[in-house]
């Protein structure tokens with residue numbers, strides 16, 4: 001095993017998950033899933049520009065759209081024929097030198113399949129962004145927005161039911177100080193936030209409405225008791241921390257937009273209503289990322305859609321159910337306006353670095369100046385300029401950093417072949433070591449061949465129970481690592 005100081009993007013602490021290993025989820029992803037994702041972006045650009053009037057006013061927009069489609073076609077070809085990775089061009093993100101220096105230093109001559117899976121996959125999303133960011137008319141176009149919005153609209157029933165439930169739980173929490181009820185509510189909402197991670201558009205490329213409803217646990221929207229599917233469950237250890245909190249700040253590193261971020265907001269709302277937290281910082285993505293990841297505009301859109309009672313909803317039959325949703329949306333807007341909720345989009349989250357690099361200060365990531373217009377609005381603050389500054393802020397000010405989803409889990413654990421029984425704190429590396437510790441919570445449904453924290457023999461039992469348990473998103477972990485109290 002590499003020691004902490006030797007760990008680099010091409011040399012993680014265990015052998016890297018990599019596209020050259022046939023039969024792995026990494027191989028399947030690069031070979032089959034990623035080309036489909038690029039094709040869908042092409043399709044979306046084509047549908048968007050082909051309805052524009054063919055006149056002088058739109059000539060440039062149409063010309064640029066054709067250029068984007070050509071660039072995306074080239075990108076897909078390079079990936080499918082396993083060509084070497086090529087340097088990024090300078091665009092409005094200002095981070096091309098960071099990417100290029102990682103490529104030159106750690107992945108010289110490497111191809112799509114032979115670089116680490118983490119690097120190749122992040123690089124693909126950064127390259128897609130570049131196809132748009134180098135244009136004038138398409139630089140702020142979110143090519144995944146349509147999919148994100150459609151899926152949230154398809155969740156309207158579950159969302160409406162959950163909004164009413166949340167208001168009831170918050171009322172209970174403020175009316176009575178009974179810790180048992182708070183404990184029960186905490187368990188329910190933390191698990192809702194966990195299972196929200198099932199709605200991942202990069203996996204569900206052919207999702208239809210029925211799929212969305214069944215993923216979200218059916219019509220009612222109440223979390224089913226799926227606890228036997230939580231294969232590592234540190235929820236009680238986390239509650240032991242939460243029950244001692246009073247007016248703390250927490251951070252949520254968001255994952256998917258739409259239903260998942262809705263349930264995250266619900267959970268955050270309850271933590272504020274109970275007084276455990278006085279501030280929640282939501283970390284969004286600075287650019288469209290892994291299809292469904294939440295950007296700051298996505299966050300605002302979601303809050304507004306709740307306030308508008310799903311104006312365009314088509315599946316709801318009884319509009320009375322939407323009063324609770326509107327109330328909740330209005331309260332969320334207040335949280336943003338009053339600074340109880342803050343939105344940030346540090347470029348570190350869309351860098352190729354695993355989170356072992358967060359405290360090291362080795363990953364300076366410039367401010368995304370051009371993206372800042374889109375990343376504004378109530379509650380949105382400026383971005384930090386380096387991973388070290390981001391880390392220092394989290395370490396000094398946050399009582400818990402909640403990492404949502406599979407990609408964050410991969411980055412926490414450096415995306416490598418840990419033994420299933422490795423303790424979570426070992427696999428966190430510096431983030432669980434004295435001096436560089438963070439209070440980490442990971443809520444993740446399992447969608448790739450990576451997991452730690454199991455008991456001896458548990459992996460074998462799970463193999464018998466469901467051979468695809470690691471990658472099909474049906475199983476989950478809630479893992480925490482809190483610094484020891486002095």
Ligand SMILES: O=P(O)(O)OC[C@@]1(O)O[C@H](CO)[C@@H](O)[C@@H]1O
Pocket residue numbers: 029121197200202203255256290404405406407408410445447448
């Ligand atoms: O982070 P999320 O949204 O939970 O999942 C991201 C994901 O879909 O992308 C990766 C493969 O493309 C996998 O790690 C995972 O399946």
